[in-house]
Amino acid sequence: MTSTKVTEENAVAFADNLKEMTNSMEEVSSSGVEATVNALKELESHTKPENSQSFVDISSNLLDASDETLNKSKSSLKNLMTKMAKSIAESDTEQKIFTKNVDILTIKFDANKPATVSSIDTNIEIPKSLTSQTNGAYLVVYKTAKLFKAVEKDEKMAVISDLHFSGIKVENSEEIKLEFEEMQKWTVNDSQTIQCVFWNDTFWDDYGCRYDPAVKACFCNHATPFTSILSFKQTDVVEPVNQVVWWIEVICFSASIISCIIFIVIILSIRGLRKLQSFKMHCILAVALLLQYTGYLTLDVVELEGAQCKAIGFLVHWITLACFLAMFAEALSVYLAIVIVFDTHVSHIVIKVALFCWGTTGTLVGLYAGITEMDHYSCTSNGFLIAPYNSYFLTIPVLCVLLINTVMFGRVVWKMVRKSMTKSEGGSKRAQVLSQLKMIFTLNTMLGAGYLIGLVASFSMAFEIMFVVINGLSGLFLLCLFGIFNPMTKAAIRKSFREIGPSTRSTYAYTLKTSDTRETLE
Template sequence: MWITFSLVTLAWISTAQARINCEQVLHDCLRPEHVPWTKCYEDRIGSCITGRIQSNPKFIHQRVSWSQKVEKSPTPEHSLSIPASALQRSRGPEVLGEDVLLVTTVINSTLFKLSRTRRKQSRVITPDPPAPSVLGDLVLVVRAGNVPVQNLSQPIKLTFKHNKQVGNGTCVFWEESPLDDGTGTWSTKGCDTHDTGDEFICSCNHMSFFAVLVNPALSVSQSDAVNLSYITYIGSALSVFFTVISLIIYICLQRRRPEKATGVHLQLTGALLCLHLTFLLCSFWVWQLSENEEGWVCKGLGFFLHWSLLATFSWTALEGFHLYLLLVRVFNIYVRRYLLKLSVVGWGVPTLVAAVCGISGVYGKYNLRDANNQTSAAQICWMSSEFPHRLLVSYITTVAVPGALMILCNSCMLGLVVFKLWRLRASSLGTESSGWKKINREKGMKLLKDAATVLGLSCVLGLPWGLASTTYISLPGIYIFTILNSLQGLFMFLWSVALTCKSRSDNDSSVRDPSSQKIMTTSFNN
């Protein structure tokens, strides 16, 4: 009898020692002997003694019915919704009873150590891009039942609220390194992200340590936002004025001396006119709408703004394609209905993409958020902020495919122009037999002319759009990008004036500079 009592007492003491207070679980699991600490935490947090910690709203440790949907909010910024099917899966086949244990809390993100990735050694040192950070530096822990929960047919929904300006957010969970060295990575497997503007909603098919990774967004003060708005509106108004003049110049040049290059410039100028004019209309029309009103006019303006932007990218890319045929293929080449074929691509592809987006209901009123209070700082008729996949559609149809490809291809074309000019200048200077002063003077004049040609071509080929990457780095980058791209119409006007002067000089005399003529006229024979 005494032996039996002793065994029962020892068993009770050992069980009591194993069931430590929930306040001490995290501290004990962070000891060096518990690696990785996350597995230790998941094992012990379900069997700990709550004690006084139950009064802490950030720690929820209670039994819930597995037959009903459960909604909890450990903090005002974090909430979760677990369907009944997920709770039923967490019970396990051998467990009886009507309830399961649910544990949810938040943990500081500094406790999660990222695995180091080996990089190839390079002599060129390039700065790393800004690393994504955990929203609020908090990780939401979700654990239910006795068995791991994965591959749920009905996902659990996690809500992360934010009241400050953040970049694009991505829902992730903590995945331990296979080396079991206490490190790991943030993974997106099984999690979908939806950004409503005020909160990130994560839909995940498992339970784990969850967080939202956000890209650091460059904060712009209210005064800078006002200055950028004035620069954009004034620059777009000037672009509308100068593109109209450029259209008149190109039409006159086309009637006097029909050339394929002039036709391409004419189409690009028309696309720029549509872009800046529609942008001004979209910006000013949205002021006539109430806070919750969109209207079919705003949706139509958003459609035309997207269409004109895609048309501008298309014709800018076709400018680079035209230059490629002139410099790489045959200069005097005949292509039947050349401008008609280019027009099918330049106007047809943007129309098709914009039509598909319009049928999907993408367009509407877009709210620009203030950096401090997340209220609507500005509005424009564009892709509606209420559309679920607005960020994805906007990224694919404006940045990833048309913008990036256009900048990449046209940058190669500009490099080819510089190479051709260098070879032509080297060959022409090598055949001259005049004095050194005259050679240096002529070399300097030709260098200035080539620099002006390359600078003008860089604007025609749309390379200022590539400065969009600088807007994520510094405030001066935002100003430079805004000024250059709002004044595209002015640059096109200067290019048309340069072509007019070149055409007159070619008519007054014979060809004085064969190298520059190939670059400036860029035309096919009819």
């Protein structure tokens, strides 16, 4: 199929031959589809706009193949269709090409008027504010969802309209109105709703789009010259169980925010505690958790749009990675102190650890946001970084930190168990070691194993709720472990109240003399 080299002279004949070969695609293999797509790539650069009908016919024929057969070639075929539509749009005349599976339409704009792009299945009204910025647009209408993700069996989907504007990227603009013939036929009962969505490379997303039942039309404030697919589907309303999970998230995040604030106030108010390096490390983690849950709660309860959504998503991405680096820094400090028996005192540790946690992750997230122009942040706490990008820029870094922490934690456990079982150790020392082991284990379970539950959370509602509770209450666990139930902290607080005179207690309720604190903590 690709043995013949395509030139300007034989392009039309080559296209006709390829069209004839693809007229029946039901039984074709995936390798045959891939070879045809490669042939189309050669043909695309030699096809003139006036001869593009055959190219679109071939692409339409390919869409008759099964989903499994098309799987490897979906992205390439979509890109080819967009490039061909763009090439057609660059010609001097408007064109409309109709086939059984895909249509291509181009339109030239009058800068002083709004415009309309219409096909058999779709009608799109473009406002004057957009037509004044460019000379035209092109539309690819897919009558099958094979190149995208199909909806569930009990859902319906209209045609998929891929709208592009020549030379500009449309984002947060005046709304574009989209009417679909199929949607006009739908009847909606109390258990269903119509949702206007677009394809964001991995799933159907409703960001920036809304449905107006009064006119039975979609309104979207964005389109893109790349892969912005506008569609809509008829789906069931949100199930009550999802509302339960949402309320659990809000309650757990709120509890952690309050707990982190209390913990930070305790450390900063007692001079003896805030001078201890271990409590400085705890405080850094508490600040990161406080910011993280504040960001999650904002995404859960506040209605955000446009730049606000992207800004909060960017910050939550940054803060989440910083939390795990803070956990790594604390785990490393414990490892050096117990396993390596290394003097872990570091001058200006707060500044150095903060630069490590926030500077490293800030640089990584900043570079990512700059390269992608922050296009992949969404307004949900559990999906603020859209897949598959969260795999590379969130999941993989987090799993690496958890793996390293697990190895260090195993060494710490082994060292402390051996130490506690030696005969030379007294009962009080053994109890102290076991107490420290319990605290370290709980902290690692809270920040490590809790997040690993997320790998199976999608398989069961019980796992999902467990994941939300364990990770949503991290701030509360931190307060209990190193604050309320920590002997060192309780002794410091009691000493502060006992040593301060009645006349000054109300003013300096959390002030402790340095010398007394040192005696108590030592």
